[in-house]
Amino acid sequence: MRRLNKRGMDDKLMFIIWELVVVLMVIIVLTISVKGIANNTSYWKRYHSADLALMTDLIIANQGDFSINYDMKDIRHNFVTRAMRIDPLVFQIFLKEDAFFVYDQSIDKDRFPQSFIFSKDKDVTVSTSNTSNDYIVLYKEEDNVGMKDNYISTIISCPSEDTKGDLSTKRFEVMSLSDETKTYGSYITDRLQTVGKGYDDEALFTLTTSTTDSTTIFYDSLNPLNQVRSEKMACLIQRQLLQKFPDMKITSKPYDMSAEIEPFANQRNNYMYWVLISVNTSQITTTDLSDSIKNAIVEYYG
């Protein structure tokens, strides 16, 4: 039997062990390197703070109401980060008067936040707030900019047509097309007496009963001269009602002429503009509707 060269085998074994140690070290170094890159929260803090601040710059300059839904879900969470047991990114966002601050996890756990400034405007105020939600809404309402963590924004933007005017010269008429809305009509007429008692036939508010569970405010879509006025008034009433009933289905849309109602078709031509409100009488009370219309009129005429 041939004898094996044991001395040569020992030498080779030593080098194989040494090589295995080197390979192991290389694997550890690579893993730490990849984990360091994948777990780099500073980049994402910087990214979100710059992104949010630059968007706020735009929102401040924007004319009229405006909102942006901003998704901060961890887009880099994948099989690599899961395999390395890296937790998804969670940030706490602070909107200050002139900057965004982004903290990893929360303000208590992160001593080194990233921030990015935006420019202020003397005519615009910024409402400070903070959130840990991964879905935020940046908005501008009137002259105020802020941040909310509602999932979906329900801000309604109305036409910005200038409709300022002297209410004392205007006359508003209310017409009911159904028996259920007659009580509403008299309530609204009483309320409108407090805002406009003039002689200029300005607007016609027509009421009808909704056959569905929603309330719809129709506006003039045929007359191009009056469409914007009618649309703006419908939008303002919708916004007023939504403030009182945020969970109710309240919409505004162009009037469907195919479902024409006779007395309304004759009357509306006597006024500058009109809206038709299809009211869900089981949910909206006479006071709510009359108050909403009155407030909308006050807002409309400035």
Next chain:
Amino acid sequence: MTIKNIIRNKKNKRGQAQYMLESAFRIGFLMIALLAFFLLVNFYVINRIDTNRLQSEMVADRIMYSDTIMYEENTRTYLGIVDLKKFDEDNIDKKVNYPIKKHAAAKLELVDNVDGQVKYTTYLNKAQYDILYTVAKSGAQGKGDATIYTKQYPVTYLNGTSYKYGTIRMKIIIPNS
């Protein structure tokens, strides 16, 4: 393998030299592979966010697409019509007011299209503009440096009651830090 054998084998210089030569190639290759790995990772992984150009666009938009210098009537802003009453430093600094003045600075020149002359000049953060302009023109490199971005907008400008055609030339300076 016993400790005794290991010690004995260490004395086998010929064997060591033979495997050392083999390993030298392997170690060399490993080092090249590692170097390539780190170079590729650093090349493809973006850890730096450069927002300078975007910031310059934002400054330009804040001035041109808002009521900062544009004509307003009954709360409506007429974009593209420059109101000379608003074309001054105080007004621009109030409407585009950075809490850290070094963040951005700009120079606005209103050129009359008829004679091509600069009729009016105003600034955003004038003190910073003068400093940053010198730095940007010095050719310095690195974090202390600044970049100049230029933009042009055709406009109509309102001087009293008369409208004239002009061009806004804007130089925006953003520090590289």
